[in-house]
Amino acid sequence: MPELPEVETIKKDLEEKVKGKRVKRVKIKNEKCIKAPSPVEFVKRIENKIFREIQRRGKFLIVKLDSLDALIIHLKLTGQLIYFPKEGEELNYTRLIFIFDDHTQLNFADLRGFGNIWLLPEGRLSTIPALADLGPEPLGDEFTVEKFKKLLKGRKGKIKPLLMDQSFIAGIGNVYSQEALFLAGIHPERNPSKLVDEEIEKLYNNLRKILREAISYRGSSVDTYVDLEGRKGNYEQHLNVYGRKGQSCPRCGAIIRRITISGRGTYFCPRCQR
Numbered sequence: 001m002p003e004l005p006e007v008e009t010i011k012k013d014l015e016e017k018v019k020g021k022r023v024k025r026v027k028i029k030n031e032k033c034i035k036a037p038s039p040v041e042f043v044k045r046i047e048n049k050i051f052r053e054i055q056r057r058g059k060f061l062i063v064k065l066d067s068l069d070a071l072i073i074h075l076k077l078t079g080q081l082i083y084f085p086k087e088g089e090e091l092n093y094t095r096l097i098f099i100f101d102d103h104t105q106l107n108f109a110d111l112r113g114f115g116n117i118w119l120l121p122e123g124r125l126s127t128i129p130a131l132a133d134l135g136p137e138p139l140g141d142e143f144t145v146e147k148f149k150k151l152l153k154g155r156k157g158k159i160k161p162l163l164m165d166q167s168f169i170a171g172i173g174n175v176y177s178q179e180a181l182f183l184a185g186i187h188p189e190r191n192p193s194k195l196v197d198e199e200i201e202k203l204y205n206n207l208r209k210i211l212r213e214a215i216s217y218r219g220s221s222v223d224t225y226v227d228l229e230g231r232k233g234n235y236e237q238h239l240n241v242y243g244r245k246g247q248s249c250p251r252c253g254a255i256i257r258r259i260t261i262s263g264r265g266t267y268f269c270p271r272c273q274r
Contacts, residue, residue, distance in 0.1 A: 001077050002059065002225045004138070004171030005214035006233060010081055011056040013228035014063070017083045018098075018106055022050045027097040033110065034096070036118045045069055045119055046098075058134045058170030062125070070125060072118040073108070079115030082107045083228045111224060134170040139211055143169075145204045152192045152200060159195070160188035161262040163207075172207070174264050175220055175242050180207040182241045187273045188259075188266050213238070241267040 002010070023046055031039045045067070053064040061081075063071040073081070082091060087103040096108040096117065108117065118128060126132040135151075136143045151169075155162060162168055163177040172180075181188050183206035186199055195203070219225060219233030222243060226232055236243075240250050244267060245258040254271035 001173055001223070002075050002079075002219070003173035003176055004056075004059065004211055005176070005217075005235070006219035006225045007056050007059050007061060007075070007171070008215050009218045009227055009233065010075075011054055011061060013083070014051075014054045014061070014081070017228055018051050018100065018104075019054055020050065020052075021100040021102065021104070023047055023098050024101040025099040027099065028095075029097065030095040030113070032095070032113060033108065033115055033117050034119075035116050036120060042119050046071065057131060058137070058166055059173075060131055060134075064122060068122050069119055070122045072116075072120065072125065072128060072131065074116045074130070076110075076112075076114035076116065078111040078224045080107075080109045080224065080226055080230075081228055082109060082226070082230050106228075130166065133167045135166065135168045136170065138169050138172060138207055145201055148204045149197065149200050152195060155192035157192065158188065158261060159186060159190045159192045159203075160266060161264075162192050164262075164264075172211075174266075175222055175239070176207070176210055176214065178242050178267055179210045179240060182269060182273060183210065185272055185274065188261055188268050241269060243267065 026043045026046055028039050034042050050066040051063050052066045055062040059074060061073040084105050087099055087105055091107055091109040093111045094107050094109045098106040160177050160181060163172050164174065180203060184202040186203060214220060214235045217233060217235035218227055220235040221232035222236055241256050244256045247256050249256055249269040249272055252271050254269055256267055257270055258265055258267050
């Protein structure tokens, strides 16, 4: 599933390619992806409207229209947004096509069909529970190390699934939680409430570092993620532990292990991470 760096990359691409464009026509290829309103109402309310502003919140993309409606997109596991410079192009598993008045188009394709799209008045975005319940943005100015310490205080369980909990921190998933924990030297099964201040500060700094680096490389294409032009991200080759079971740790040379935590494959160095 695309995480914060991948969704942020798509957001920036949308700002470059489609911001300010008017939707001439919408072609719905599969109604399942539209969660609200009805497909007929969806088309009626978005055609002839301008993509006024592009935002990201966690793993959600929010496109504000000049009508004061907002288009909300969650790519889930295999969703892709692909921009075409001319009308008439179509991908396998295309679910929805936005055709603009300059004859360019934006396709929403989704192999497994789990992605969701809503069109709601801007004031009603909180009616999407997963969006309303999001935690702080890890790269936001308000997300300080002191706030991180307060969020961790008294938390039970294991640190890695907590980092992936979108109501705890927004946008972090399986890949970057593992990479941040590796850089901080923290075992993914550690109890969050047992972390000392020095460990929390290392995790905070490395979490923000890894996210910024991944954005600079346009994300990681460890699954089906591609950017708006169908290109893979360039950060996968810089990952330290994710997907590297049986390889040598880049720090100490120990063999990277894989375990399952909360149903997700998790890679770590048994020597570096304690």
